[in-house]
Amino acid sequence: MIPWLNSNFKNFKPTAAIALNATRHMNTVERKKLFSPDIEPMRTAEGRWFEAIVYEMFLEISQKSGQIKYLARKGADAPHAGAQAHLGQNGIFYSKYGDITFRGNGQDLxxxxxxxVDSANQVAFGEVVTSPADLKEFEVEIAFKKRLLGYLYAQEHVSFVLVSSFDISNYSVVKRLAKDPDNAIIHTSSCEQIKSLVKHYRPRILYTKPTNHPKLIRATDIPQSHPIDYRKCHDEFRNRLFSDITKGKRGQNELAPSTDTEALVKKILYGALYPHAIKAVCEQYGLMVRGKRVEWAEFFQYFSKAILATDLPGFELILYLRSREKTEYLKMVQTKEGHFRFERPTPSRVGFFLWIESLQPSLGTKISLEILKTFSIKDLTKK
Known part of the structure; x- marks a missing residue:
């Protein structure tokens, strides 16, 4: 399928009909923002529109080739009600907007x-980009998704299609991806060029829904060879790290994922800290929230809990602070100076909130400081 896409899709440009049909995947507000003079909301709507355009292009091209056996439904063609996130939920799901997601213990990963699905019954996936900013950390995400689908569907190779609305051929990350024979890199028309095709249809945009498309399938109906218990994978990896850290092991080489299931874990939640452990973090590392330093004496005025975690694959340290003011956690990341600063809130509507909310204090001062010392920028720069 990949060689066929590389040779055939490059000359397939969006038509006015495809561009108009793509608007059926957008709500009324999003459609209006497509031609808004306000750049930021316009670009956001454009990104949503172009993603839908690529889906519509695949709807059309899949009917002309046996290389594509099935195309997973999404957007307006997806099941109407997305499954609400809850703990213990694992596998492929649809969001309420018709997006295809993988959830591990209720968290969108x-x-x-x-x-x-190609003609050899191999599962493949595609990513759509409309801005160079979309390429930040892109390579790591693609590698993770390949590992994930390879595990779920028992595939040694997972094909990947990158479709962009701008020329990405000179970007180093794209050049590396293009060297992989399992990948197809496709550049279509720009969003401005596509808009010129439909400008005469404003303000009333017309579209037609596909009827009985022979290759549409629900992503949730693609049979998995290895269903995953993500919480179990996470806890086994976390327990191994506890053991290795207490034995004095340090560095990514010694602590990196060592099994296929460990390689699927994106973040380690070590647990919630007891008050004396929070005190040690405040005094030895420091917390800065929106430019104000939070002292230990006032911590519980603003927060009810602190959770220690590391992002993978780089083991970057994170603290999640449970706000008393709002039903949210503040994500705190470590600076080069070693203290923790506020990055963004984690709202209650996401599945990850349910997981961290369920964690009760389990980390004392000693193990907390050992984890911090192992991964802290502050301590690593001393070595």
């Missing part, structure tokens, strides 16, 4: 702009 990956989103797939496209999912396909």
């Amino acid at each position: 990956a989103e797939f702009d496209l999912m396909l």
Whole structure:
């Protein structure tokens, strides 16, 4: 399928009909923002529109080739009600907007702009980009999604299609991806060029829904060879790290994922800290929230809990602070100076909130400081 896409899709440009049909995946407000003079909301709507355009292009091209056996439904073609996140929920799900996501213990860990099944019954996926900013940390995400789908569907190789609305051929990350024979890199028309095709249809945009498309399938109906218990994978990896850290092991080489299931874990939640451990973090590392230093004496005026975690694959340290003012956690990341600063809130509507909310204090001062010393920028720079 990948060689066929590389040779055939490059000359397939969006038509006015495809561009108009793509608007059926957008709500009324999003459609209006497509031609807004306000750049930021316009670009956001454009990104949503172009993703839908690529899906519509695959709807059309899949009917002309046996290389694509199935195309996973999404957007307006997806099941109407997305499954509400809850703890213990694992596998492929649809969001309420018709997006295809993978959830581990209720947390959205990956989103797939496209999912396909080729003529050899191999699952493939696609990503759609409309800005160079979308390429930040892109390589790591693609590698994770390949590992994930490879595990779920028992595939040694997972094909990947990158579709962009701008020329990405000179970006180093794209050049590396292009060297992989399992990948197809496709550049279509720009969003401005596509808009010129439909400008005469404003303000009333017309579209037609596909009827009985022979290759549409629900992503949730693609049979998995290895269903995953993500919480179990996470806890086994976390327990191994506890053991290795207490034995004095340090560095990513010694602590990196060592099994296929460990390689699927995106973040380690070590647990919630007891008050004396929070005191040690405040005094030895420091917390800065929106420019104000939070002292230990006032910590519990603003927060009820602190959770220690590391992002993977780089083991970057994170603290999650449970706000007393709002039903949210503040994500705190470590600076080069070693203290923790506020990055962004984690709202209650996401599945990850349910997981961290369920964690009760379990980390004392000694183990907390050992974890911090192992991964802290402050301590690593001393070595």
